[in-house]
Amino acid sequence: MEYQSQAVAKYYFTAAIGLFVGQILFGLIIGLQYVVGDFLFPEIPFNVARMVHTNLLIVWLLFGFMGASYYLIPEEAERELYSPGLAILMFWIFLVAGALTILGYLLVPYSTLADLTMNDLLPTMGREFLEQPTITKLGIVVVALAFIFNVGMTVLQGRKTVINLVLMIGLIGLAVFFLFSFYNPTNLVQDKFWWWWTVHLWVEGVWELILGAILAFVLIKTTGVDREVIEKWLYIIIAMTLITGIIGTGHHYYWIGTPEYWQWWGSIFSAMEPIPFFMMTVFAFTMVNKRKREHPNKAAVLWALGTGVMAFLGAGVWGFLHTLAPVNYFTHGTQITAAHGHMAFYGAYAMVVLAIISYAMPIIRGRAANSNKAQVMEMWSFWLMTVSITFITLFLTAAGILQTWLQRISETPMTFMATQDQLALFYWMREIAGVVFLIGLIIYIMSFFVGDDEAA
Amino acid sequence: MDEMFTKSMARNIFYGGSLFFFLLFLALTFDTMGVVPQRDNHENITPTVAAGKMLWEKNNCIGCHTLLGEGAYFAPELGNVYVRFGNSTEAIKGFIKSRPKDGIPGRRSMPQFNFSDEELEQIAQFLKYASEINTAGWPPNKMG
Numbered sequence: 001m002e003y004q005s006q007a008v009a010k011y012y013f014t015a016a017i018g019l020f021v022g023q024i025l026f027g028l029i030i031g032l033q034y035v036v037g038d039f040l041f042p043e044i045p046f047n048v049a050r051m052v053h054t055n056l057l058i059v060w061l062l063f064g065f066m067g068a069s070y071y072l073i074p075e076e077a078e079r080e081l082y083s084p085g086l087a088i089l090m091f092w093i094f095l096v097a098g099a100l101t102i103l104g105y106l107l108v109p110y111s112t113l114a115d116l117t118m119n120d121l122l123p124t125m126g127r128e129f130l131e132q133p134t135i136t137k138l139g140i141v142v143v144a145l146a147f148i149f150n151v152g153m154t155v156l157q158g159r160k161t162v163i164n165l166v167l168m169i170g171l172i173g174l175a176v177f178f179l180f181s182f183y184n185p186t187n188l189v190q191d192k193f194w195w196w197w198t199v200h201l202w203v204e205g206v207w208e209l210i211l212g213a214i215l216a217f218v219l220i221k222t223t224g225v226d227r228e229v230i231e232k233w234l235y236i237i238i239a240m241t242l243i244t245g246i247i248g249t250g251h252h253y254y255w256i257g258t259p260e261y262w263q264w265w266g267s268i269f270s271a272m273e274p275i276p277f278f279m280m281t282v283f284a285f286t287m288v289n290k291r292k293r294e295h296p297n298k299a300a301v302l303w304a305l306g307t308g309v310m311a312f313l314g315a316g317v318w319g320f321l322h323t324l325a326p327v328n329y330f331t332h333g334t335q336i337t338a339a340h341g342h343m344a345f346y347g348a349y350a351m352v353v354l355a356i357i358s359y360a361m362p363i364i365r366g367r368a369a370n371s372n373k374a375q376v377m378e379m380w381s382f383w384l385m386t387v388s389i390t391f392i393t394l395f396l397t398a399a400g401i402l403q404t405w406l407q408r409i410s411e412t413p414m415t416f417m418a419t420q421d422q423l424a425l426f427y428w429m430r431e432i433a434g435v436v437f438l439i440g441l442i443i444y445i446m447s448f449f450v451g452d453d454e455a456a
Numbered sequence: 457m458d459e460m461f462t463k464s465m466a467r468n469i470f471y472g473g474s475l476f477f478f479l480l481f482l483a484l485t486f487d488t489m490g491v492v493p494q495r496d497n498h499e500n501i502t503p504t505v506a507a508g509k510m511l512w513e514k515n516n517c518i519g520c521h522t523l524l525g526e527g528a529y530f531a532p533e534l535g536n537v538y539v540r541f542g543n544s545t546e547a548i549k550g551f552i553k554s555r556p557k558d559g560i561p562g563r564r565s566m567p568q569f570n571f572s573d574e575e576l577e578q579i580a581q582f583l584k585y586a587s588e589i590n591t592a593g594w595p596p597n598k599m600g
Binding site for chain 1: 461462463466467469470473474477478480481484487488491492495496497498501505506509510512513514515516517518519520522523524525526527528529530531532533557558559560561562563564565567568585586589590591592593594595596597599600
C-alpha cells in the first residue's frame, strides 16, 4: 500500500461484505415467500423483506463505492487522503444509520416507522428503493457530502488523473441525482417521472462512471497497460454510457401517463445502451491480453473480466430484451424485469465492487496477493455466484415469458394470482439457485481466512 | 485503439456528447411537463385522493404490488384494479377489509391493515384516480 490512509477502505469493504450477506439471506426469504406464501407471515411480510433485500443491496454497493474511492483516489492523486479521521467518522455514522433503518423496517410496522420518523413533515417514504425514512435520507446526504468533500480535497491537492476525474463526476452525480428522492408530488405521474431521475440516472447513468473508473483502475494495476490507452477507453465508454443512457430514461416513460413520443426516444436510445457495456467487455479482455506483467492476484483479474461479461449480459442483453416499447407493452412489470435486475446489478455493480475488494484487500493486509489456496477458493466463489445468478436470471426469464403469455397474450387471460401458481416450478428452481449463490458467498468469505501463512 | 483516435478526442466526445444529450433530455422533459396535464387526471386529485396516496406510501404497498407496472411483482397490478373490480370502489374496500389477520395457510396474502372507513375510502379513491390516468393503452388487458 503506497499511502497509509488508503487503509480506511478496509472498514468500508468489510461492512459491504457483511451487508451483502444480509441482502442474500433476505433474498432467500422473499424467494421462498414466492412459493410458500405464508412463510414468516405476518411477522415479516414480503414487502418488508424485499425492502431489506433491495436497501441492503444499495447500501452495500455505496459502501463498496466509497471504499473503492478511499482506496484508489489517494493512490491516483499520489498523496494521503485529506482526512482519514473524517472517513472513519462517516463510516460509523453511515453504518449506524443504515443498521437503525433496517432494524426499523424489521421491528415495527412500516406505517409506525413513518410516524416515528415524522414522515408527514416531508413525505418521501413508501416509494420503491427510496423507502428510507426522510431522516435517513438526510443522513445519506450528509455522509455523501462529507465523503465528496474528503475525496474531492484529496483530488484537488494531488495529481489529477482521468480515473480520479471520472470517479469524482460519478460520485457528484450520485449525490446530485439523489436529491430528487426528496421530491414527492401528489400527482402520481409527476411522482413517477421524477423518481426515475434518481433511480435511472443512478444505475444507467452516473453509477456507470463509477463502475468504469474502478474497473479502469483495477486493469491499470493488474495488467500494467499504459495509462494513456486505458484512459482513452474509459472516456469513450462513459461517453457512450451517457449519450445512450440519459435519453434512455425514456424507456421508463412508456406507460406512466407521459406522452407517447417517449416510446420512440426510449426505444431507440435504450437499444444502444448495450454498446458501452459491450465496449467494457472488449476493453477488459483487450487490456488483459495486452498485459505487460503477470500480476500475482489472478482472482482480481477474474473479477474484472467477469464484470465486463456479466454487465454486458445482465444490463446490456437482458435490458435490451424488454426495452423496445412494443415488447415492453407486454413484459412491463413482470418477472422479466426481475430477471434483468438481478443479473444487471450483480454483473455491473456487485462484481466491480468485488473486483476492487479482491485487488485492494490483500494489499491493505500487507501482501501483493493472497496465497494460491485463498485465490482458488475465491475463484470457486466467483464461479458459484456467477453461475447461480445466471440460472436465477434464466429461471426468472422463463417465469416471465410464461407469465406474460398466460396473463397478457393468451386469448383466455388468467388472473395474476392464478398465473403465479403456474410459475411455481421456476420459482422453486430460482430458490435452489439462490441457495447455491449463498454457498458461493460463504466460500468467498472463507477465502479471507485461509492460507495467510503462505502468503505470496 | 487506433493512434488516429486520441485521448483528447475521446474526452471531447464524452463532454460534448453528455452535455448535448443532457440538454436534449431537459428539452424533452420541458415539453413533457407541458403535455402531461392533459393526460395525468390531475383534475381528480381531491384531498381524499391525496390522503390515499399518503396511505399507499405509509404502508409500503409498492413493496408487493405494481402501480402502472412499477414496484414489486409479488402481488397484482393496482393501476387498473378499479377497472378489474368492475369500476367499483366498494369492491376494493371490501377486498382490503376482508384480509385475514394471520394470512392464508401456504399461500400469499395481503396483511390486514385495520383501515378505518375513512382510510378505506381514501385508498380506494386514490386507486380510482390512478386508473383514469392516460397510460397509452397499458396494461394489455384488465388482468393487469
